[in-house]
Each structure stands twice: as structure tokens, then as C-alpha cells.
Amino acid sequence: MQLDQMYQEIILDHYKNPHGRGLREPFDAESHQINPVCGDEVSLRVNLDGAHGTDPSATVVDVSYDGQGCSISQAATSVLTDLVIGRTVQEAFDVHAAFVELMQGRGQVEPDEDVLGDGIAFAGVAKYPARVKCALLGWMAFKDAVSRSTGKEETR
Amino acid sequence: MTSTATPLDIVTIKADFPILARTVRDGKRLVYLDSGATAQRPTQVLDAERAFLETSNAAVHRGAHQLAEEATDAYESARARVARFVGARPEEVVFTKNATEGLNLVAYAMSNAATSGPEAERFRVGPGDEIVVTEMEHHANLVPWQQLCQRTGATLRWFGVTDEGRLDLADLDELVTERTRVVAFTHQSNVLGTVNPVAALVERARQVGALTVVDACQSVPHLPVDLDQLGVDFAVFSGHKMLGPSGVGVLYGRSELLEALPPFVTGGSMIEMVRMESSTFAPPPQRFEAGVPMTSQAVGLGAAVDYLSVVGMERIAAHEHLLTEAALSALSEIPGVTVVGPTTMVDRGGAVSFTVDGVHPHDAGQVLDSVGVAVRVGHHCAWPLHRRMAVPATVRATFYLYNDLDDVTALVEGVREAQRFFGTA
Ligand SMILES: Cc1ncc(COP(=O)(O)O)c(C=O)c1O
Numbered sequence: 001m002q003l004d005q006m007y008q009e010i011i012l013d014h015y016k017n018p019h020g021r022g023l024r025e026p027f028d029a030e031s032h033q034i035n036p037v038c039g040d041e042v043s044l045r046v047n048l049d050g051a052h053g054t055d056p057s058a059t060v061v062d063v064s065y066d067g068q069g070c071s072i073s074q075a076a077t078s079v080l081t082d083l084v085i086g087r088t089v090q091e092a093f094d095v096h097a098a099f100v101e102l103m104q105g106r107g108q109v110e111p112d113e114d115v116l117g118d119g120i121a122f123a124g125v126a127k128y129p130a131r132v133k134c135a136l137l138g139w140m141a142f143k144d145a146v147s148r149s150t151g152k153e154e155t156r
Numbered sequence: 157m158t159s160t161a162t163p164l165d166i167v168t169i170k171a172d173f174p175i176l177a178r179t180v181r182d183g184k185r186l187v188y189l190d191s192g193a194t195a196q197r198p199t200q201v202l203d204a205e206r207a208f209l210e211t212s213n214a215a216v217h218r219g220a221h222q223l224a225e226e227a228t229d230a231y232e233s234a235r236a237r238v239a240r241f242v243g244a245r246p247e248e249v250v251f252t253k254n255a256t257e258g259l260n261l262v263a264y265a266m267s268n269a270a271t272s273g274p275e276a277e278r279f280r281v282g283p284g285d286e287i288v289v290t291e292m293e294h295h296a297n298l299v300p301w302q303q304l305c306q307r308t309g310a311t312l313r314w315f316g317v318t319d320e321g322r323l324d325l326a327d328l329d330e331l332v333t334e335r336t337r338v339v340a341f342t343h344q345s346n347v348l349g350t351v352n353p354v355a356a357l358v359e360r361a362r363q364v365g366a367l368t369v370v371d372a373c374q375s376v377p378h379l380p381v382d383l384d385q386l387g388v389d390f391a392v393f394s395g396h397k398m399l400g401p402s403g404v405g406v407l408y409g410r411s412e413l414l415e416a417l418p419p420f421v422t423g424g425s426m427i428e429m430v431r432m433e434s435s436t437f438a439p440p441p442q443r444f445e446a447g448v449p450m451t452s453q454a455v456g457l458g459a460a461v462d463y464l465s466v467v468g469m470e471r472i473a474a475h476e477h478l479l480t481e482a483a484l485s486a487l488s489e490i491p492g493v494t495v496v497g498p499t500t501m502v503d504r505g506g507a508v509s510f511t512v513d514g515v516h517p518h519d520a521g522q523v524l525d526s527v528g529v530a531v532r533v534g535h536h537c538a539w540p541l542h543r544r545m546a547v548p549a550t551v552r553a554t555f556y557l558y559n560d561l562d563d564v565t566a567l568v569e570g571v572r573e574a575q576r577f578f579g580t581a
């Protein structure tokens with residue numbers, strides 16, 4: 001049945017036991033994203049090392065989040081924290097690009113486990129256009145939060 | 157409800173809707189429970205559109221050739237039949253793109269009243285004036301009024317909703333006052349199923365000289381509605397929710413009001429005389445139908461009301477009553493399922509929204525979809541209402557004349573399946 005294809009065990013595990021959940025201090029920037037179709041929302045904070053958010057080699061020290069949403073949006077955000085914490089901004093953006101490509105590929109994109117880790121479990125979700133936004137909600141918040149912290153640096 | 161109405165012959169009715177014979181998601185029978193969003197169309201409607209296009213298609217109200225004449229007749233005949241269906245006169249029926257456009261038409265015409273002649277005086281709103289809506293409105297009957305207030309400096313106020321999902325009329329007299337210019341409310345909630353007390357609201361609005369605008373999107377398709385008898389000033393509904401085509405809807409306005417209402421969209425077909433400096437406008441309904449209108453869609457809507465009339469709105473309402481009652485009773489027996497809206501059939505139509513503990517509506521909807529049951533999930537364009545009911549989103553099943561008790565059973569089994577899948581039951 002297609003249900004198991006979409007709701008891989010990995011996704012259900014992350015949904016039931018989310019990683020990195022809860023908003024934490026300190027943080028450089030926060031992003032709030034809403035899915036206007038269903039009202040799901042996420043608030044996500046990033047903490048980059050030092051005060052050089054403009055620097056692609058800055059390290060993502062922490063990503064913390066809170067919100068409410070379906071299993072797909074919650075699990076995808078949990079997976080995100082696993083994949084980007086401890087990486088450089090550049091590396092995190094590369095993973096981000098790969099995840100977005102997977103999600104927008106309507107099931108035609110072969111995911112690379114070395115890059116996406118547990119994120120490959122979302123390949124089945126990509127076949128359901130209505131759910132792609134759910135999967136990307138936290139990821140969009142991450143990108144937005146990082147660019148906000150960057151913007152803050154520039155105006156300083 | 158009318159228990160005397162003879163039951164519908166669902167087998168025959170279903171046969172009129174070709175789409176209901178298809179399967180979805182690897183061979184599952186399609187159980188379509190999303191008619192509140194858009195209804196399916198019977199062959200009779202599809203045939204009417206096709207026949208019109210194959211024999212009489214032309215721009216209406218333009219040209220003097222035979223096709224133009226036939227097209228205009230078909231269009232005007234559709235208007236007359238739609239008018240009769242809702243207890244209106246043809247000149248009180250304006251074809252719009254959908255209900256949303258109808259509501260915007262009224263709201264923008266009211267802003268235009270500021271710069272129109274004295275006949276439009278009664279539509280003017282400004283600082284100190286109030287527009288009253290309700291917390292259970294579809295965004296289509298909320299945002300245009302927010303915008304009108306923003307443009308004119310008027311103040312928006314609203315009726316609250318009780319925990320049961322009824323309109324809270326306790327402060328009717330404090331909310332609707334001499335300052336009120338418009339009372340805009342839904343006849344039947346697209347989320348809760350609640351049927352609102354039109355008579356009480358109309359009576360109070362009349363006492364204070366306010367206009368009533370009724371969103372009849374979820375009532376006209378499902379209940380016998382006589383707009384003249386209801387005494388409302390304006391009403392809107394959409395063709396695609398009542399077995400008709402998309403791209404056509406109706407704005408009803410009482411004759412004397414439409415006569416005085418300034419236009420919203422201007423251009424061809426809505427004028428009386430045009431000079432380089434300025435123009436005068438045609439009488440209603442033409443004044444509100446600028447440009448070449450949708451034609452086959454209007455013809456299709458005419459066929460849709462013919463279809464509904466033959467089946468009988470009383471019987472359709474009784475049938476939906478039965479299905480809704482069955483759904484409410486079966487859902488309430490499932491631990492963890494909470495119905496958002498009235499759980500009794502008093503003043504209630506066939507929209508059943510609910511939450512399932514531990515299963516997000518999106519996920520419940522996905523499981524239902526996997527077994528062939530099409531429902532809507534989310535806030536159903538009524539975000540403030542969901543906030544009021546303290547739920548981020550709901551699963552919504554809506555019934556129509558082509559649904560039967562097997563569909564209710566499929567819904568209930570699907571919900572149980574969702575609970576099993578997510579390990580909450
Ligand atoms: C109560 C109600 N009002 C307004 C609308 C808007 O209808 P439309 O999108 O056809 O303009 C809908 C349908 O979604 C509705 O259910």
C-alpha cells in the first residue's frame with residue numbers, strides 16, 4: 001500500500017521522538033513559517049558560531065524549533081536538525097538544496113544517502129504534491145533564519 | 157426535517173455522475189466526501205454545456221446574428237431558472253465568477269458609492285460606521301469586509317461563536333446598532349454545518365437600517381432556499397458547489413438595491429451611453445456584468461438547477477440529514493474523535509468536521525485518501541473559526557445527494573484505520 005511508502009518507519013520514528021525540539025538560547029535569528037493551506041506553523045532558531053553569519057564557513061552550532069503540524073512537517077524538521085547541526089553554513093545549504101530537489105522531484109529524483117541521511121525517507125512524500133509543502137516547512141524556516149542572521153551582520 | 161419526503165434513488169442518481177464510477181489509489185472505490193469544496197457534475201450538466209457550444213455559441217448581448225440571439229436566449233433563460241430556483245426575479249440575479257467575486261462586488265461597489273450620485277447614499281460607509289460579520293465566516297465573507305473597512309475608515313465588528321459552534325447572539329442588540337451599515341453572515345457554516353438564524357439577524361438589521369449580506373454558498377446547494385422570503389438584501393453562491401460548472405456564481409440583490417448600487421467592474425456590456433468624457437450605466441443586472449460573460453457555464457448552471465429541482469431540494473435536504481446524523485453518531489462512538497460543531501441535528505446541515513487525538517488532520521486525510529475516501533483537511537478557509545474552536549485544523553466530510561450510508565461507513569472505517577496506523581487505537 002502507498003501509505004507505507006509515504007510514512008516510512010524513519011519518518012514515524014522522528015515524528016514520535018523528535019530530535020532537537022524546543023526553542024533554545026542563545027540564538028542569532030529566528031524564523032516563523034506558516035503553511036497557509038493548513039495553518040501548520042514552525043518557529044525555528046539558529047545559533048551560528050562566533051559573530052560571522054556572513055561567512056559560509058561559520059558553523060551551525062544549534063537549531064531549535066517549536067510548532068505544530070502533521071507527521072511529515074514535524075519529522076522533516078527533526079531530520080533537518082540532525083543533518084545541519086555541527087556543519088558549516090555552506091554544507092548545510094548544500095544539504096538544503098539536495099532536500100528541496102528531492103521534494104520537488106515528484107518522485108523522479110534518486111536521493112543520495114551520504115548527503116541526506118534520514119532525509120532519503122522522504123522520497124515517497126515527494127510523490128504527493130499536497131504534502132511537499134509540509135516537508136519543506138521547517139527547511140524553509142532554517143534557510144530564512146540563517147539569512148536573517150546574515151542580514152543582521154551586514155547592517156551592524 | 158421532512159421525514160415525509162420520499163427517499164432518493166441513489167443508484168439512479170449515482171449513474172448520472174460518471175466520475176463516481178472511477179477508482180482511485182490502486183483500485184479503491186471513490187468515496188467523494190468533499191462536495192462542500194466543489195460538487196461533482198451530472199451528465200445532464202455536461203451535456204447542456206456541450207450542446208450549447210456545439211449549436212449556439214456566441215458572445216451574448218452583442219451582435220444581431222442568429223447565434224448571438226440563441227446564445228443570449230440561452231444565457232437569459234439560465235438566469236431566469238436560477239432566479240426561480242432561489243425565489244428571486246431574473247433582474248435580481250447577477251452572474252459572477254463565483255461567490256467570492258459576488259462579495260467583492262458588493263464591498264467595492266460600496267466604496268465606489270463615496271463618489272457616486274445621491275442614489276448611492278445608502279451604500280456609503282466611513283469613519284464611525286460599522287460592519288458586522290461573524291467569527292465563523294469563510295475568508296471570502298471576511299477579508300473583503302476587512303478591506304472595505306481599511307479603505308473607508310469604517311470599523312469591523314463580529315459575532316462570536318459558542319463552544320457548541322453556534323452563533324452567539326447574546327449581544328445582538330449591542331453589536332448591531334444604528335452605526336451598523338452591513339451585517340454579513342453565512343447561512344450555513346462550511347466547517348461546523350451550523351445553519352444560522354437568518355430571520356433574527358434580518359429583523360435586527362432592518363430595525364437599525366443595516367444591509368444584510370448572506371453567504372449562501374453552503375445553503376443554496378443543500379436546502380430549499382427562498383431569498384425573497386428570507387428577506388435578505390444580498391446573497392451569493394457558487395455554481396460549482398451545486399452540480400454546476402466552475403467559473404460561474406451568483407450575486408442576488410433586491411431589485412431596488414441593485415438599481416441604486418454603483419458598478420464595480422466597468423467596461424463593455426455594462427454601459428448605457430459612452431462619451432469621451434464620461435459614461436452612464438445599464439440597469440441591473442447588466443450593470444454588474446462587464447465584458448463578455450461566461451456563457452456555457454451559465455447554461456450549465458441552468459441545467460444544474462433543473463436537475464436539483466427535478467430531484468427536489470426537500471428530498472436532498474432530508475437525505476443529507478440522514479447521512480449527517482449517521483456520521484455524527486458513528487464518529488462520536490470512536491474514542492479520540494471530537495466533532496467540531498453541533499452534534500445534534502437541530503439547525504444543522506451536512507458538513508462534519510472533526511479531529512482525531514494524536515493524528516494530525518493531514519495525516520488522517522492521507523490515510524482516508526489511501527482507502528479512496530476524499531475529504532478536506534486544514535482550516536477550510538475559516539482560519540479565525542478554527543482559532544476560536546482551539547484547533548489548528550480539522551478533517552471535514554461533506555455530503556451531497558449522491559452519497560449514501562456506505563460512504564459514511566467508509567469514512568468511519570477510514571478514521572479507525574488512521575488511528576491504527578498511527579498507533580493511537
Ligand atoms: C461558506 C463559503 N463561502 C464562500 C466560499 C467561496 O466560494 P468560491 O470559492 O466558489 O468563491 C465557500 C467555498 O469555498 C464557502 O464554503
